Amino acid sequence: MKTLIKNGRVVTAVDDYHGDILIEGERITLIGEKLDIAADKIIDAKDMLVIPGGIDAHTHMDMPFGGTTSSDDFETGTKAAAHGGTTTIIDFAIQNKGQSLYEALDTWHAKAQGKAAIDYGFHMITTDMPRTRLHEMKKLIHDEGVTSFKLFMAYPGVLLVDDATIFRAMATAGEEGGLICMHAENGVVINEIVEHALEKGYRAPKYHALTRPTKAEAEGVNRAIALAEMAGSAVYIVHLSCHDALKKLKEARDEGIPAFAETCPQYLFLDHSYYEREDFEGAKYVMTPPLREKWNQEELWTGLKMNDLQTVSTDHCPFCFADQKQLGKDDFSKIPNGGPGVENRMSLIYNGGVVQNRINVNRFVEITSTAAAKIFGLFPRKGTIAVGSDADIVIFNPNKKMKISAETHHMRVDFNCYEGFEVQGVPETVLSRGKVVIENGKYVGKKGDGSYLKRSTVQHQAKESTFARLAR
Ligand code: URP
Ligand code: ZN
Ligand code: ZN
Numbered sequence: 403m404k405t406l407i408k409n410g411r412v413v414t415a416v417d418d419y420h421g422d423i424l425i426e427g428e429r430i431t432l433i434g435e436k437l438d439i440a441a442d443k444i445i446d447a448k449d450m451l452v453i454p455g456g457i458d459a460h461t462h463m464d465m466p467f468g469g470t471t472s473s474d475d476f477e478t479g480t481k482a483a484a485h486g487g488t489t490t491i492i493d494f495a496i497q498n499k500g501q502s503l504y505e506a507l508d509t510w511h512a513k514a515q516g517k518a519a520i521d522y523g524f525h526m527i528t529t530d531m532p533r534t535r536l537h538e539m540k541k542l543i544h545d546e547g548v549t550s551f552k553l554f555m556a557y558p559g560v561l562l563v564d565d566a567t568i569f570r571a572m573a574t575a576g577e578e579g580g581l582i583c584m585h586a587e588n589g590v591v592i593n594e595i596v597e598h599a600l601e602k603g604y605r606a607p608k609y610h611a612l613t614r615p616t617k618a619e620a621e622g623v624n625r626a627i628a629l630a631e632m633a634g635s636a637v638y639i640v641h642l643s644c645h646d647a648l649k650k651l652k653e654a655r656d657e658g659i660p661a662f663a664e665t666c667p668q669y670l671f672l673d674h675s676y677y678e679r680e681d682f683e684g685a686k687y688v689m690t691p692p693l694r695e696k697w698n699q700e701e702l703w704t705g706l707k708m709n710d711l712q713t714v715s716t717d718h719c720p721f722c723f724a725d726q727k728q729l730g731k732d733d734f735s736k737i738p739n740g741g742p743g744v745e746n747r748m749s750l751i752y753n754g755g756v757v758q759n760r761i762n763v764n765r766f767v768e769i770t771s772t773a774a775a776k777i778f779g780l781f782p783r784k785g786t787i788a789v790g791s792d793a794d795i796v797i798f799n800p801n802k803k804m805k806i807s808a809e810t811h812h813m814r815v816d817f818n819c820y821e822g823f824e825v826q827g828v829p830e831t832v833l834s835r836g837k838v839v840i841e842n843g844k845y846v847g848k849k850g851d852g853s854y855l856k857r858s859t860v861q862h863q864a865k866e867s868t869f870a871r872l873a874r
Contacts, residue, residue: 410447415768425793428835455489455794457774460715468738476517482812486745487829489794503538518852547856556589576635579859586622607684608677611692620646634867636660643691645701660862664713685727716743720815752827779858797831
């Protein structure tokens with residue numbers, strides 16, 4: 403099958419030109435001016451941006467959490483992602499305490515296999531990592547293509563791991579070309595504050611935010627970076643939400659420490675005041691870290707512009723308002739943490755970033771696709787438009803406007819955090835490995851089009867580890 407995309411403005415993280423793209427099978431085979439080649443399908447991309455498919459490096463499909471399960475599974479969630487111009491997700495498999503990493507990975511393969519509309523990889527949420535299990539981590543990195551691991555400093559008794567475990571995992575990741583993703587929040591202190599709040603009878607959704615101060619996140623970021631430096635590894639901070647945390651990250655990066663971070667649309671567009679919404683509506687925005695005071699948003703945009711923040715992922719973890727969020731009706735600490743977003747990321751960031759003149763169009767591509775591909779071992783197969791790369795391509799209309807609404811979105815959740823937001827910049831046609839999956843806004847793919855991605859190891863040049871220094 404040959405597909406020719408003609409007359410588009412091709413934009414990558416580093417290019418911006420008018421040209422035609424030939425796709426043969428799943429890959430891009432030729433790029434040039436005015437290609438005169440017979441093809442089975444010709445897509446006219448006049449007046450359109452032709453950009454690499456989005457990569458969302460942080461989603462939770464079909465995830466048991468907070469006494470329920472996230473409402474999108476791999477079928478519904480990846481279809482919604484495709485509608486939004488995302489052609490790769492990296493989701494999180496979870497190791498239960500005491501469980502082998504292989505078994506955990508098998509469970510997530512079974513959830514996704516034959517269901518996904520777009521390609522997907524897995525990070526592994528690691529809940530315990532004694533020395534006797536480190537060989538499993540190595541096997542995941544080298545044989546299974548799971549080259550990143552998420553560790554939690556939050557949720558004591560559920561997901562939290564101690565500093566020794568974090569250090570151990572980081573040291574192994576550093577040696578083996580893996581990467582530790584850190585949920586950086588001081589969960590032990592947060593728990594003290596939550597217990598105090600509940601004793602005082604503070605029960606409403608807004609107390610979710612008030613019990614998770616920005617300093618708790620900043621402390622987590624600072625500690626994660628210090629542990630990574632001692633362990634001789636890079637670190638990737640997930641869902642960074644505020645200025646206090648960004649400041650710690652920036653200080654480390656200024657010293658040449660390989661510390662990376664993502665932020666999410668919710669921290670760029672929503673703020674603390676959403677928790678004040680009446681009739682328990684504030685529960686829709688209960689996510690972790692919580693929404694912050696509005697002034698943090700511009701600081702995060704500056705972080706994105708200056709490359710202190712490298713990526714925008716969604717932390718898509720939807721729970722329906724009608725039943726799931728209600729689990730915390732009388733107690734904010736029982737509201738399932740997380741919100742939807744996988745479908746809206748590209749348009750939100752294009753509108754807030756490029757249209758509103760905070761970043762240029764190359765940086766838009768970089769933070770929504772290319773940087774994640776590089777950080778997580780998918781580049782240059784994903785994250786760019788080049789000969790030999792997978793033909794994951796979005797024909798993006800930079801002028802079209804749309805109103806975001808739960809009435810029209812495709813995510814399996816009964817509300818949208820950005821309800822009523824007007825955005826300019828809409829994906830019209832989306833190709834996943836050469837196959838058109840969205841055509842003029844309509845889904846034309848099928849369940850199971852997406853494949854599992856084995857990711858490569860990554861080398862992020864950390865300084866010498868403490869272990870290596872001992873051996874000198
Ligand atoms: O509220 C959130 N973020 N839910 C998903 C779990 C996590 O910490 O990423
Ligand atoms: Zn997290
Ligand atoms: Zn998450």
